[in-house]
Amino acid sequence: MAKSTKRMRLIRKKVSATKGYEVTEGLSLLQNLATAKFVESLDVSVNLGIDSRKSDQNVRGSVVLPHGTGNKVRVIVFSQGENSEIAKQAGADVVGMEDLAEKIKKNEIDFDVVIASPDAMRTVGQLGTILGPRGLMPNPKVGTVTKDVASAVKNAKSGQIRYRNDTNGIIHATIGKVDFSTRQLQENLECLIIALKKNKPSSAKGIFLKKISISTTMGAGISLDLTNLVGST
Incomplete structure (x- = not known):
């Protein structure tokens, strides 16, 4: 347990809790910090501007990622x-x-x-x-x-993922493995974001994509700067 805690402390020293990372920079950083003894997944959390208490604002769907998730699916x-x-x-x-x-x-x-x-x-x-x-x-x-x-x-x-917001209006999904190329991970992420935008409830007002965070299975999470992310605007 102590070894794991020390590992996380080292990782957290190399990431900023307040910075919004440019997409390729953020993905590359997490890939370089993925030091677990297995190939970690790259996960994304998308905070949506919805009221999950209202049934007409819940977001649910599926999308086929261009590069799959790296997982074998039965x-x-x-x-x-x-x-x-x-x-x-x-x-x-x-x-x-x-x-x-x-x-x-x-x-x-x-x-x-x-x-x-x-x-x-x-x-x-x-x-x-x-x-x-x-x-x-x-x-x-x-x-x-x-x-x-x-x-x-x-x-x-071939890599279809299903998504559904939780009670806090957040979508959680896996978009690949850390041994994917940074470009593959970015294209998978952008594919998901575009799908979410197309699935925006008509009753949802204001900013739809409020925050996007990424993390690896055993690593720290970081926030992304949405400015240059395809599909986020």
Whole structure:
């Protein structure tokens, strides 16, 4: 524990808690300070100018990052007939209906994304108490309930992330790994910001993107200067 605390003290000495870093400078700094014994993720927090108590101001959606997240994603699909074969060909790890539901109930299967064709939602519905708390319940708003299961599977496998503001109006997302190039991380970040801007609630007034912070899994966080960030204005 002492070793970890010493490491964090050294990191904090090299970052400013009050400065708004230019995007490439900030990303590069965090990459250089990522000294954990594993490849850390690069995470972003976006403070939105919304009132999360109002349902019409909540922000939820998905976006495919141009360079993915660097994580291997295990995708399961609820579908039947021709769609089940299409899902398998698209790269789904497991496809099924009631048999798949039973595996989930018994905690016999690991997965990161759940996709369902519309005709499978009656089966998926019985898993609400399991999938809901984990944020994995299929939803048409994020493209995980769809007739086009092939595209949904391919998107999930190629770096799609889902986002949803928390009770404080903050979006949390992973935009890559520290071993990505700085340019790749910046392009992923800009892609997310553009998606959020497109998803701005019409009832949200004033400044929408209030603050953007980035951090690594085991490192300190820093704030970004939004002036030159594509999509932030």
